[in-house]
Amino acid sequence: MTGSQVIRRLIPALMALTLWGCGQKAPAPAEKADPALWVAKDHDTTIYLFGTVHVLKPGINWFQGGLKQAFDKADTLVLELVMPPDAEMQAIVAELGTAAGGPPLTEQLPAAEAEKMRAALPKFGMAPDSLDRAEPWLAATLLSVLPLKQLGYDDKQGAELTLTNAAKAAGKKLEGLETARQQLGYFDALPLPAQRKLLVETIDDLPEAGTKIDQAVTAWRKGDADGLARLVNADMASAPEVTEALLVRRNRNWADWISQRMQQPGTVFVAVGAGHLAGDASVQAELAKRGLKVERVRY
Numbered sequence: 001m002t003g004s005q006v007i008r009r010l011i012p013a014l015m016a017l018t019l020w021g022c023g024q025k026a027p028a029p030a031e032k033a034d035p036a037l038w039v040a041k042d043h044d045t046t047i048y049l050f051g052t053v054h055v056l057k058p059g060i061n062w063f064q065g066g067l068k069q070a071f072d073k074a075d076t077l078v079l080e081l082v083m084p085p086d087a088e089m090q091a092i093v094a095e096l097g098t099a100a101g102g103p104p105l106t107e108q109l110p111a112a113e114a115e116k117m118r119a120a121l122p123k124f125g126m127a128p129d130s131l132d133r134a135e136p137w138l139a140a141t142l143l144s145v146l147p148l149k150q151l152g153y154d155d156k157q158g159a160e161l162t163l164t165n166a167a168k169a170a171g172k173k174l175e176g177l178e179t180a181r182q183q184l185g186y187f188d189a190l191p192l193p194a195q196r197k198l199l200v201e202t203i204d205d206l207p208e209a210g211t212k213i214d215q216a217v218t219a220w221r222k223g224d225a226d227g228l229a230r231l232v233n234a235d236m237a238s239a240p241e242v243t244e245a246l247l248v249r250r251n252r253n254w255a256d257w258i259s260q261r262m263q264q265p266g267t268v269f270v271a272v273g274a275g276h277l278a279g280d281a282s283v284q285a286e287l288a289k290r291g292l293k294v295e296r297v298r299y
Helices: 003-013 065-073 086-097 111-124 136-150 159-170 180-188 192-222 225-238 240-261 283-289
Strands: 037-041 045-052 076-081 173-178 266-273
Touching (some): 045 240, 065 159, 111 136
């Protein structure tokens, strides 16, 4: 597989930039799910907050009931980002995620982890050296998603695409909190030691990839915000530098955006990765610091 083919393969994978944007074992057909929904409102503005799962298998009936009713009321759908055209995304990934010089990636890792990565890649249809020119963050992102694809999970079943299609069909306004360059830039700006640590942990976790995913998405399907928070907080403890850059800082930025948006009338449905709406550093916690009351929607 050539470098350009690797980049093309990364485009759907990069929709799963957070740990909790993942899938689970295949449910029974049309199995109902009731993921959590929150709302902040004043006399003329309503903003719903929904935590998404980026990659799922078919058969989970989550876009229904009170959640669907809230979405239908909104005039605007706001996502983490609105995906750019494939060619633009390829160019951004190539610019930020590949290294023109320096030692190959495997030489930047401990020997044991380098060997694990070389052994794992052929299982996903990739050559052992196909990530040698990748930045560590990009390799970690890809390796966190490829096991899901091998198990049959599909970004086309994810919440973002379902919501986007529904918004377009209803003529709703579509906005992104970040651009693709901004989002990937958070990874690219991580110090190399932190990137390498993230990659090493991802490689070491490959045999257990399904376990965390199952736990997280089971909590999501049940609307178990406390259970999801426990998982997020436990994961944060192992990588505070990465968590600060990729979760905490972005949650602050998004809370600022929501606070400002509350000054305009209308109804907005904000959908971001479910991990951003769980735990002590959640968007809701940040909004509370800004004097905004956020309530769980019961449906």
